[in-house]
Amino acid sequence: MQDIAREAGVSSKTVSRVSNGSDSVRPATRDMVLAVMDRLGYRPNFAARALKRGRFKAIGVAMFDIVATGNLLTLEGITKAASDLDYAVTITMMGKGQQRSLAAVVERMKNLPVDGVIVILEQMLPDVGTFVPPAGMEVLLVTSAQSTTMSTIDEDQYGCSTMVTNYFLDRGHRTVHFVSGPEESLDSHFREQGWIDALARRGVVAPPVIRGDWSADSGFNAGLELAHVKDCTAIYAANDNEAYGVMQGLAAAGKRVPDDVSVIGVDDVLRNLIPRLTLTSVKMNFGAVGRRAFRMVARAIEDPQRSRPTRELIPGVLVERSSVRDLTR
Template sequence: MERTGSVSMQDVAKEAGVSPQTVSRVANGSDAVRPQTRRKVQEAMERLGYRPNYAARALKHGRFNNVGVVLSHMTAYGNSRILAGIVDAAAENGYATTIHTLDTVSEPTLASVVDRMKQLPVDGIIIVMESPLPDFDTFVPPQDLPIVLISEDPANHCPTIDSDQYGCSTTVVDYLLSKGHRTVFHIAGPSSTRAAQSRMQGWRDSLEQLGLKVPPTYFGDWTADSGYQAGLALAHEPDCTAVYAANDQMAYGAMLGLRVAGKRVPEDVSVVGVDDSLGDTVPRLNLTTMRIDFSKIGRTAFSMIARQCSGKQVPVGVKHVIPAELIERDSVRDLDA
């Protein structure tokens, strides 16, 4: 059961000068091996091309040391950073990662996604939910397979984690009003996504709670081009001195659109985005934004799965929230200064 190709555990033991039991302990991640001996065995495995038989390990220990991840739009900034956090945390803890995309499912539900993942050698599943799934409230998870949802809404059946989407907006509105702006215009993301809905609701609630008139909402699709079109239109709003865009791509596009239409940023219009995603692609970036730690979301989601795999309880019915951080740059003007 522990043979991979023509290389056996006994071959590795002979090459490393240790017992087959020691090789087994190293292959199964046991701590009962001295570091020097572990390195010797791992080097022998590498030289011989030996790989542990994970099916045999699962039969023996009840685990595959593999976590499944389900998400849509793998190349989207937030999803890619969440996935990187999961993969990194998994690797650091001796886990592999199996990825499945919702795009391949014609009518996805939590039940159908989990049923498909149950056919694979995974110890738990992390599901990244951008949009609501129809059985979110009625889904009953299997007792023998831990599931964590990365979701804006807390689930009453699975542990849930996400960033504070609503709080991003309340922080931005409070920040811009503190700079002397009388109101804040908003470029929202697609209404089909929960992140866009929550960010728009936080913006709206903040203004209404202060008795301020809520300006008309401009909708984009997360892309810089949609922000650019919104910026061109916002330049003709006479009361528009501050714009809050639901992500950095739309915020950056809006800055360009405003400038093409004859407005200066930040002298005439201040702009704030969300996610802090452009630092590696835009030189001399001056966009003020709310930084979301997507990698931490992924790492924490993995730790929640790992705790359940080790028999520990993780609370359900409440959402574990990763707060965002305001990053001040040069796209906001203080009107009171």
């Protein structure tokens, strides 16, 4: 640091202030010091900075699967929001064979230079209802599940399903068949429950669930099966991959969409992949969830005394195309 001060013609204190991101240095001086740092190959010691400030300006993200569409878009939202505030992001995976609990995840994160943790909770962990974050470590869950000790945020999975189910029923369909995601998926669980409850509120008993695995192939098999179910006119698939597979399965069985059977999916992620897409879908704003999740954690880190658990659900938006037939007309 003394070499930088000597080269830049400033005091060591000025170099320290620039290194620590202080606003008390004039812009021209800061730019000159930064140029010298770059020329001399200086890298700030973030551990020392953390000791001085009491935080690292970094958060951790824990997740089960980084390549799943929703997770990837949520992570993109987190990293963009973090970059806006000069935060770094450390990612850890909850892989198979590892102990899967919030306590284990946070314990791993405590050994890393992070100030808080965002857990993208695709599957229920055994201690979600009992875990209490340690002092000095803010923990937020991306899930529709509720917590009394941690803030949560998610797309409104339940509300998405009530919207889709009512949309079908309002257009004259007597019932709605559901193709789920994997049984262990929390998103699929809340979507399934929303579908069941929406039908019940209209006096309709839910037909048997067709279990899928988020893939187009599982949707295709569901379409083949439902094509032979008498009076099946409406199918709600838990994501767009399954919904597109359902449409192909129905076509293979000689059924037309929407003339014979109507189909709606969730996520609206195929619009840039499938030309002339006809699938009606619920657009989920994963990026907004990620951005909001980061801001909630950052706010709690900056002002821990005002932090208290909150729950936010971001509603989806129905994108109408041409895969639903209105039977009332």
